[in-house]
Amino acid sequence: MKSYIYLILLLVYGIFAVQCSDSDDDTPDDTSSENGSDNSSDDGNYTSFWYYSYEAVETITYEEMKLGKSEEFCPYAVAAYGDTLLVANCGTAGNSLILFSKKDSRPFRTIKTWKVNGQEKTFTSKINAIVVADDRLYVAEQQSLIHVFSLPDFEYLSCIGNGSWKGPVFQAQAIAVTKGLLFARDKDGKISVYKESDVTSENYQKINRYKQAGPGAGNSSNNGFAAHYMEVDEEGHIMLTGYEAQAFRILDPSLINDDFKNGTNIDIAEKTWALPFKPKTFAITADRIYTTGSNDVINIYDCEQKEWVKTLKSIKGFAFSIPERIYRESDECLWVSDTKNRALVKMGVFKGEIREYESVSEGIVRVYDIQTRNSETASVFYVNIKTHEIVDPSEWE
Secondary structure, three states: OHHHHHHHHHHHHHHHHHHHOOOOOOOOOOOOOOOOOEOEOOOOOEOOEEEEEEEEEEEEOOOOOOOOOHHHOOEEEEEEEOOEEEEEEOOOOOOEEEEEEOOOOEEEEEEOEEEEOOEEEEOOOOEEEEEEEOOEEEEEEOOOEEEEEEOOOOEEEEEEOOOOOOOOOOOOOEEEEEOOEEEEEOOOOOEEEEEHHHOOHHHOOOOOOOEEEOOOOOOOOOOOOOOOOEEEOOOOOEEEEEOOOOEEEEEOHHHOOOOOOOOOOOEOHHHOEEOOOOEEEEEEOOOEEEEEEOOOOEEEEEOOOOEEEEEEOEEEOEEOOOEEEEEEEEOOEEEEEEOOOOEEEEEEEEEEEEOEEEEEEOOEEEEEOOEOOOOOEOOEEEEEOOOOEEOOHHHOO
């Protein structure tokens, strides 16, 4: 008798589970509506899709930076520390690091000069990289210097390199910090490694390389001064742009130790990622990788689809000219430096749900009354439900 009751309960539970589940199929079925009616049944089940949209939430120019002329401001490398946005300015106002309050939407300090041993020092060239690592801020400038500031006070601490490309820093183009080691992408594609523990005020410009890795298959050329970027990924590897090689390089920092032989390659060759353009900088989110490159657009890679799904030349509220660099503050907020427009753009990434649609082609739906970021009702959109991107009808008709 107990077994019989148990079987009945299992059957009831199975029916209930089926009734409550949503469809996982990405292909609109025959229940898709005409003229935008709700694609749901009386029991509340429906087929749900989503789309991405992009908007210039905030645009920062020389005026917002409290500068007198447009040419005085040209944003380059960007990073964030709490509420503070760190912006490298390479405009005619002089190379500097602007500290910008995100909360108040205004600059509150500009780091342009500091004193070392009683002497005034400055940034002598364009700032290529800004990295926050615990209680330190690393700022690499083009003239073979990596400056180190203490946090949270932004006081000058020390410097790696002596300004000569023959010294311990060779015009570092990108930097990353992991497990007490600072990795720098040299201008010729080699990877210089320094110990954070060596960075003290007493060791000002006396810090030598700990190790130096070979250039790797991903990039071995002296490529001029194209923008580069490197970042530690969730697996603990370092992802690095290979501009001339038209690839992403993947480095294994765990190979660096006291026994490491200089010149050895730390690239994971099988993970080198060939690209359809020359990459400059990138921003990794949970589902996507946004990359600037030689094609002067923002290239979007969908990690689920494992393909490049869209190129952005403009977003709502802003048209890009040369989107040189991109930085991730969060999955919903990216900062883009447009060097030709001399503007720093806060790009909002918004993910919206589609519950009312009409199937018009394989994988394409027509959507009515989509809710935008400001809860405004838009007119008609066409969405590719595979890439989750809004598409122009001319792309598929």
